[in-house]
Structure formats: structure tokens, C-alpha cells
Amino acid sequence: MRVSKFTLSNKEKLKSRKSIDRLFEEGKQLSLYPVKQVYIIHKLPEGQKSSLFSVSVPKRNFKRAVDRNKIKRLFREVYRLNCLELKEELTKQEKQIMLMYIYVGREIPDYHELEKKIITLIERTLKRI
Numbered sequence: 001m002r003v004s005k006f007t008l009s010n011k012e013k014l015k016s017r018k019s020i021d022r023l024f025e026e027g028k029q030l031s032l033y034p035v036k037q038v039y040i041i042h043k044l045p046e047g048q049k050s051s052l053f054s055v056s057v058p059k060r061n062f063k064r065a066v067d068r069n070k071i072k073r074l075f076r077e078v079y080r081l082n083c084l085e086l087k088e089e090l091t092k093q094e095k096q097i098m099l100m101y102i103y104v105g106r107e108i109p110d111y112h113e114l115e116k117k118i119i120t121l122i123e124r125t126l127k128r129i
Contacts, residue, residue, distance in 0.1 A: 008080040014054035034105025050090035054100045
């Protein structure tokens with residue numbers, strides 16, 4: 001059986017309303033137009049993943065659910081392929097990060113443009129761990 005390191009499991013999704021509220025109350029923000037990142041880094045709870053991740057695309061900017069879902073899929077794919085270094089560093093230091101990406105642009109992003117922005121934000125986050 002072949003195990004891939006480039007996975008984004010269901011346990012890595014940030015879904016808890018309580019956690020999301022805490023993220024916006026206490027979290028730090030990084031912005032790199034058209035992406036805004038909100039995150040909290042804390043001690044790794046027993047039996048949990050080192051990163052919890054979520055994406056938000058405002059309905060105000062994209063009325064059609066098809067467009068919002070496409071942007072979310074792009075974010076998840078870019079994050080899945082580029083978060084390995086972040087996860088390894090967090091695991092090594094026994095910390096957990098709760099991350100939410102918010103897309104504030106007004107047109108559907110190009111994959112490569114979005115990838116550059118996310119990689120830059122991940123590198124900035126690594127420096128703050």
C-alpha cells in the first residue's frame with residue numbers, strides 16, 4: 001500500500017463553530033491581495049492533527065455557488081500540495097495551527113497566481129512559529 005504525504009484528510013478540516021469564533025477573536029492576520037489568512041498557533045492537543053484548515057469565499061463577491069466552490073477547490077488543492085513543510089515544522093515543535101483563508105478578490109483566480117500567494121503566506125507563517 002502506497003501512502004502519499006500530499007493528503008488533506010477530513011480530520012484536518014476546521015469545522016467547529018467554537019474554533020472558528022476563537023480564530024477570529026484571537027487570531028493573527030496576514031494579507032497578500034487577494035488572499036487574507038487568519039491563524040492561531042498553540043500547543044498540539046493529544047491525538048489531533050498539526051494543522052486545521054478552512055476556506056471562505058464571500059457570497060457578496062460571488063453570487064453563484066458554482067464560482068465559490070471552484071475557488072474553494074483551488075485553495076484546497078494549492079494548500080494540499082504546499083503545506084508539507086508547515087506541517088513538518090509544527091509536528092517537530094509539537095504545535096497546532098488553525099488556518100482560515102479568505103478570498104477577497106472579485107474575479108476567479110488563476111491557479112498559478114493563487115499558488116504563489118499561498119506559498120508566500122505559508123513561508124511568512126513559518127517565520128512566526
